[in-house]
Amino acid sequence: MLAAEAFASDGWRFPHRECGFPRSRRRIYCVAVRAAVREEDDQEKPQEKTIFVLSEKPNRRAAVEEVVKRANRESLADEIIHQEEDGENVAHDGMKVAADHRSGYVALIGKPNVGKSTLLNGIIGQKLSIVTAKPQTTRHRILGICSGPNYQMILYDTPGVITKQMHKLDELMMKSVRSATINSDCLLLIADICHPPEQVLGTLDEGAVNLIKSKPTLLVLNKKDKVKQSEIQKKQEWYEKNSGMDEVIPVSAKFGLGIEEVKQWLVSKLPLGPAYYPRDIVSEHQERFFVSEIFREKIFQLYREEIPYCSQVNVVRYVEREAPAKDFIEIEILVEKESQKAILLGKEGKALKTLATAARLDIEDFVDRKCYLEIKVKVKEDWRKNEELLEHFGYSGKIASASL
Structure with missing residues (x-):
């Protein structure tokens, strides 16, 4: 097995593979226009810059x-x-829809590395949010849609809550958490059951705490597969007594244990109303957004120390071609220093080649097409402190489809 193949996940699946849509109509959910344009359109007219407000x-x-x-x-x-x-x-x-149909927004809140993304993927039944062993993997607020015969829940997977904000990027990510909390109809507060019991609201400011207490909130104790049953019961009892949450449910998001119980609780708390989105849609993000997230996931898996956190992945161009030709995807990776660029490339470019292969395998599985990747690594000093760039990359709740 190639080194890159070891990091290729079988979790990425295109949401519309079983929907019967022809290739030209398949989409995750595009708020404005599809960003992946055909090659002839690229030549005839310039691509307009489209902003997606989330x-x-x-x-x-x-x-x-x-x-x-x-x-x-x-x-x-x-x-x-x-x-x-x-x-x-x-x-x-x-x-x-039936008069008792329920729909609404659910925010997943918690510290870094407690399993929010894994829980989102488990509830939806499909991998949408990237998952790694490293903390603070999620940067954007990922929106996933879970629909049933009598409900539709729209879930926000938010970045992990941090108290020390070192960059403008950290500030905008925490702003995204607050925005998701405000817009939600009910909340899932996730904690790691492996850690000693603590006040789960302790890392949030007073305004956020008051907001959480004003909405239906479920405390989810994740990773119960890692502790003994007797310990699970003790910690669950402690949180039921001291957390102030409406209910406490232990789960193992990784193995799907307790997921149905969480979904039943959410459906019971959602307000009555019609569906916001068509029932075969699982996210409103663009296809190219998930391509960049897959690439970023591989960076987290293959590199250590500061490289995953100082890297920004942008899909500059996505050209969809008729088979047997491969789709063309132009990707740029931004880092902050020349030394970081050298680490990404590796000796004679071997590290970047491994990264590209691992990402391509998952991207092809996701879009159900063969792809050709063209990758450029660029240095943009202190991009995490540049507010204009961060807004362009979508960290202010907007996603721009055209490169600066």
Whole structure:
């Protein structure tokens, strides 16, 4: 087995592989326009810069009207508006839903490395958020959508809560956590059951604590597969007595233990309402966003010390080609120092080649297509302190599809 193949995960699967969509219509969920453009479009006209705003949850009525507008179904629009005026629930795709249908936003909050991303993937039943053994892997707020016959929950996987913010990047990530908490209808507060019991709200400011206490909140004690049953019971009892949470559920997100119990709790707490999104959609992020996340996951797995934290991965261009030609993906990796660039490249470029192979295997599995990667490593001094760059990279709740 190649060294790169050892780091290729079998968890990345394209969400629409079983949906019956032709290749031209498959998407994760694009808020504005698809960023992966065909080669001929690249040559005919310049690619417009598109901004994807993730900081506010959409209005229910506006969400329905937007889908109707895009589909250009005027008769359905009249029907939806009439049904809403009569107080009926209408799903995002125009289908009627039961009067007891529930939908809402759920924020996953917790310290770094407690398993928030693994829990999100477990609830959705598919890998959307990258997972590594290193703390503070998640930077962006990942939005995942889990739909059932009588519910739709939109889950925010947030960066780990940190008290010491060393860069502007840290500040914007914590702002993302607060925004997700404000926009949520209920909360999952995740703690590591392997650690000694502690006040889980101790790392949050007073405003955030008051906000959490005002919403339905479930304390999830993750990684129960690593401790004895007697210890699980003792810690669960301690948290039930001292945490002030509505309920405490121990789980093993890695092995799927307790996930259904968490989902049942969430469904019972979500407000009544129609679906925000079509039921076959599992995220509103672009395909190229997940490509960059897959690449960043491999950096965390293959490099040590400061390299994963000082690296930024951008998909500069994604050209979709007809088979048997390979899709073309141009990727740039930003670091802050020449010495970091040298480590990324490795001797005679061997480290970068291993990284590219490991990432390509997962990307091809994700998009269900053969891909050709063109990778450039650049030095951008103190990019984590550059507010303009950080906003462009999407850390302020916006994702820009065109490179600066």
